[in-house]
Amino acid sequence: QKEVEQDPGPLSVPEGAIVSLNCTYSNSAFQYFMWYRQYSRKGPELLMYTYSSGNKEDGRFTAQVDKSSKYISLFIRDSQPSDSATYLCAMSAVGRSGGSNYKLTFGKGTLLTVNP
Amino acid sequence: EAGVAQSPRYKIIEKRQSVAFWCNPISGHATLYWYQQILGQGPKLLIQFQNNGVVDDSQLPKDRFSAERLKGVDSTLKIQPAKLEDSAVYLCASSPRLAGETQYFGPGTRLLVL
Numbered sequence: 001q002k003e004v005e006q007d008p009g010p011l012s013v014p015e016g017a018i019v020s021l022n023c024t025y026s027n028s029a030f031q032y033f034m035w036y037r038q039y040s041r042k043g044p045e046l047l048m049y050t051y052s053s054g055n056k057e058d059g060r061f062t063a064q065v066d067k068s069s070k071y072i073s074l075f076i077r078d079s080q081p082s083d084s085a086t087y088l089c090a091m092s093a094v095g096r097s098g099g100s101n102y103k104l105t106f107g108k109g110t111l112l113t114v115n116p
Numbered sequence: 117e118a119g120v121a122q123s124p125r126y127k128i129i130e131k132r133q134s135v136a137f138w139c140n141p142i143s144g145h146a147t148l149y150w151y152q153q154i155l156g157q158g159p160k161l162l163i164q165f166q167n168n169g170v171v172d173d174s175q176l177p178k179d180r181f182s183a184e185r186l187k188g189v190d191s192t193l194k195i196q197p198a199k200l201e202d203s204a205v206y207l208c209a210s211s212p213r214l215a216g217e218t219q220y221f222g223p224g225t226r227l228l229v230l
Contacts, residue, residue: 008156032217043120043207043221044159051217088158092216102147102216103172106158 003027006089006107015116019076023089023107026070030091030105033065035074038086038109047074047087079114086111118142120222122208128228134196137225141189141210147171149219150183150193151207159207159221165191166213198229 006023013019021035031052036044050056053067062075072091076083086109095102121140129135141148146167151159162181163173167188176183180199185191195202205224212218 004158006158034217036221041223041226043209043223046218046220049217090158095216102149102164102211102219103161104159104216104219106160108156108158 003105004089004091004107007110008108010111010113012113012115013079015079015081015114017079017114019079019083019112019114021074021076021087021089021110021112023072023091024070025072025091025105027091027093027105028067028070029093031094032092033063033072034090034092034104035061035063036088036090036106037083038088040085044088081114081116084113120208120210120220122206122222122225124225125223126226126228128230129198130230131200132197134194135198135227136192136194137206137208137227139191139193139208139222141191141208142220144212145210145220146188146213147211147216148185148191149209149211150191151209151221153205153207153224155204162193195227198227200229203227203229 004025034049035047038044056063060077064073088109089107090104148165150162153159162176164171165185183193207224209219209221
């Protein structure tokens with residue numbers, strides 16, 4: 001079983017739709033959960049990260065973590081064509097300093113297309 | 117604030133040749149990472165530097181890959197000799213010290229080995 005599983009899609013939605021992207025994981029040591037957006041031929045861009053369980057909201061983006069189910073989600077409200085990209089989840093354990101231990105384990109990414 | 121810079125952006129070589137990639141991290145970021153991203157996969161960490169010291173190179177194929185970060189700023193990643201399976205995007209990232217949850221990636225170098 002892979003440490004991080006992510007449905008590669010592709011996922012195609014109409015503009016304005018609510019998008020739900022998900023990852024599951026098996027390593028209970030993971031405490032930091034990140035979502036990256038990667039446009040074609042670009043490097044990943046950090047959207048947001050959460051620590052432990054709970055929700056975090058940033059504009060149209062909401063990240064949720066359910067540690068009991070080992071399941072994380074990213075919701076995009078009022079999706080726009082500019083949101084069309086690959087979305088990568090990433091996770092890490094806690095380092096000695098209390099922050100992420102830097103060693104990110106990524107999912108394969110989900111390719112999202114938002115149609116005008 | 118300038119982002120992570122990488123060069124070249126694209127490289128095509130034949131197998132058994134050598135190649136080198138360069139990275140300049142965000143100013144003031146003590147931690148630098150090299151990742152390998154194969155098509156259709158998420159990035160995989162190859163090596164992590166803290167200033168000019170190696171913190172983790174457990175996933176670096178040391179028989180053919182090498183990396184250095186002289187003076188704790190720029191870094192180079194070298195492959196010698198290259199194999200077909202090394203075709204991938206090589207991403208450099210940096211983060212402030214002790215904040216691995218906020219890694220900033222460069223645009224990557226796309227390598228094709230023929």
